Amino acid sequence: MPKHDLDEIDRKIVAALQQDGRMTSIELAERVGLSPSPCARRVRLLEAAGIITGYVALVDQVAVGLPISVFASIKLERQREEELDRFADAVSRWPEVVDCYLMTGQRDYLMRIVVQDLEAYERFLKEKLTRLDGVASIESSFALGQLKRSHALPIMGAGAGARGARRGK
Template sequence: MPKNTLDAIDRKIIDCLQSDGRMSNQELSERVGLSPSPCLRRVRQLEADGTITHYVALVDPDKVGLAVTAFVRVRLDQQDDRHLEDFETAVASFPEVMECYLMTGEADYQLRILVASLTQFEDFLRHRLTRVKGVANVTTSFALRPVIYKTSVPTLEPHI
């Protein structure tokens, strides 16, 4: 595993950009204690090495009519590479799937689904997800409300 080479300034840059990705380089440089040119070089390096992967606008699902969050555990009938790849390709094409994780334990995958209603979820489940070849079992839990929701990854100094 590659050694983490982020220093304190890189971590400050990441923290600032995670809280406001539209921040100007001038404001960012002031917040992290660098002049603008070295600050911009650092940001470009973090982008080039893949530490910063892209910039997005975070949207409130309720404001766009997506009131139902479902967590779906999926078990496949076979877990060989071909079946895993086929499932992953299929679910990547479903816009309702916000996250998909290959898991250990009782389920092979855990999905986070956003939809407008229970009716829309039923349609997604019956007519799309369970029709993916190899799906053997599906178990769903519905979120009542978010308690903690973060989009920023922690940038704490790793403990060795």
């Protein structure tokens, strides 16, 4: 999808909805300085353009009994398209994997897995990850604490470039 140029109002809308996706249309319009109808129209356009892709409830993983985050680096035996596709298909079905990235460098994938305890991670490894054909090696690192986690992208400065600097912003 081509890059969509966001103007200042679009960036304000996206930033506000990233902070609170449940705010009413009236609250959003007030926050960004528009009347409700044009604001709602802009939100619909942002959704149609694929910039706003959905709305979710953020859940505390510790509060729901999933306090362990494991980062696993995966190296495949080969990086052919069919092996990459097979890996992606399998990972997409595993609810324990909450993030997975195709990487450059020494490893092919980096994933974050959330589980209730070490035994659950061991089961995940033995019953799922190590049974997947084409996995050459797995390196696991356990998170000891979380310093920052954000679901909000830094939209306010994106795309402003020199235009914002010229207007004194």
